[in-house]
Amino acid sequence: MVLGLYFAPLVLNGYLAFTNWSSFHNEVEFTGWRNLQILLDRSSLLNQIGLTLVYALTAALVSNTMSLGLALALERRTPANELFRALFFIPVLLSPLAAGYIWSGILAPDGVLNQGLGLIGLPAKAWLADPHLAIFLVGFVDGWKWSGFFTLIMIAALATVPADLKEAAKTDGANGWQIFRNVKLPFLAPAFTYNLTVTVVGALSAFDIIVAMTGGGPGSATRVLNALTLQQFGQGYFGLSSMSSLVVTVLVIALAIPLVWWLRGREMQS
DSSP states (O other), X not given: OHIIIIIHHHHHHHHHTTBOOOTTOSOOOBOTTHHHHHHHHHSOHHHHHHHHHHHHHHHHHHHHHHHHHHHHHTOSOOHHHHHHHHXXXXXXXXXXXXXXXXXXXXXXXXXXXXXXXXXXXXXXXXXXXOTTTHHHHHHHHHHHHHHHHHHHHHHHHHTTSOHHHHHHXXXXXXXXXHHIIIIIHXXXXXXXXXXXXXXXXXXXXXXXXXXXHTTTOSTTTTOOHHHHHHHHHHTTOHHHHHHHHHHHHHHHHHHHHHHHHHHHHHHHHO
């Protein structure tokens, strides 16, 4: 199943990325790097790569910051904390499209956020229509959606911290920050490795939330690589679409391997 559903399509896409395959003619001929050159010349490919990286870094920062804070707040096993763990996990169960549509409603000009700002005398704002802000907002929603899952990973890592180490630190007069920095943080290193890798790699391949919230707009402000892939495919340029998809694959590999290597090295040091 892995060979048939993953590796075979990946290899086929790698070949088709170097062809002139389209809906405008029947012949499929090898054209070398022509598709990549077209994307660089006509579609601002470097801009799409930059937007994709900004989106991925925003989602990773939001999800890991939120999950760390929630994990520290919900570390103890109490009935109230068990309830809140379940509540914060609910966004994970939503489909990305549903999460995107919910937040597009919240951020709409007549949405809940602007209504709340109006109650305190602040002006309304077309949040998703701002080309400088939109990419960060969709990245935030991606991070928010998955933060509940990564919170559970962090809580599981915190559960491995020996109680006697924490008690010894308290006995020595360590404050909360010192206990976190010197006792808890080293045990969180494997969780950070997993969470950062998954969030960055997942966000590089993101698509659903952006389609639901902005459709790649305003203009091309949130047109990440996968949105570019859909655009080229919808216009019938299948070879170009395969090339932009191949760029995503290369980008994921180029970032994931050094990231895992660096994070694993940090684990050894801690």
